[in-house]
Amino acid sequence: MSVAKVGAVVLDCPDPHALAGFYAGIVGGTVEDEGDWVDLKVPGGPTLAFQAAPGHVPPRWPAADRSQQFHLDLTVEDLDAAEKEVLALGAKPLDTEDRSRTFRVYADPAGHPFCLCAC
The missing domain is CATH 3.10.180.10 (2,3-Dihydroxybiphenyl 1,2-Dioxygenase, domain 1)
Structure with missing residues (x-):
């Protein structure tokens, strides 16, 4: 029995939308833009999330x-x-x-x- 399951893998970055687009170009999926936080919903895999990090x-x-x-x-x-x-x-x-x-x-x-x- 597990305590938790992977909800998302989150990467800090200067431009969340651009980095989500980069990974969407590689693994496919749907980009859901929420401003400083962008999710990439990947079919059959965990969500990749991108968080704005000023000074990254x-x-x-x-x-x-x-x-x-x-x-x-x-x-x-x-x-x-x-x-x-x-x-x-x-x-x-x-x-x-x-x-x-x-x-x-x-x-x-x-x-x-x-x-x-x-x-």
């Missing part, structure tokens, strides 16, 4: 003094095709040089690290 300082990957704190692992069928799409949406590569691995690390437009992982 993005994590630096990998760096102990500004750790990533958490990250999203996003499962994909084709790493190369998914990489092309997330880069077109505004992701920045952080650790993508080793093409033999089953994952690659990127930053979203607000600087949060996320991984594309081969399924």
Whole structure:
């Protein structure tokens, strides 16, 4: 028996609507804009929520003094095709040089690290 279930994964960011749109471009879903708080309702998954955080300082990957704190692992069928799409949406590569691995690390437009992982 569990005490709770995941209601949402919340990311602080400077522009909640823009970051919700970025992730909607990757995982689909419906954006529900409430101003300083935006929900992305993802079919079959937990809600991703984006909260306005004035003065947001993005994590630096990998760096102990500004750790990533958490990250999203996003499962994909084709790493190369998914990489092309997330880069077109505004992701920045952080650790993508080793093409033999089953994952690659990127930053979203607000600087949060996320991984594309081969399924």
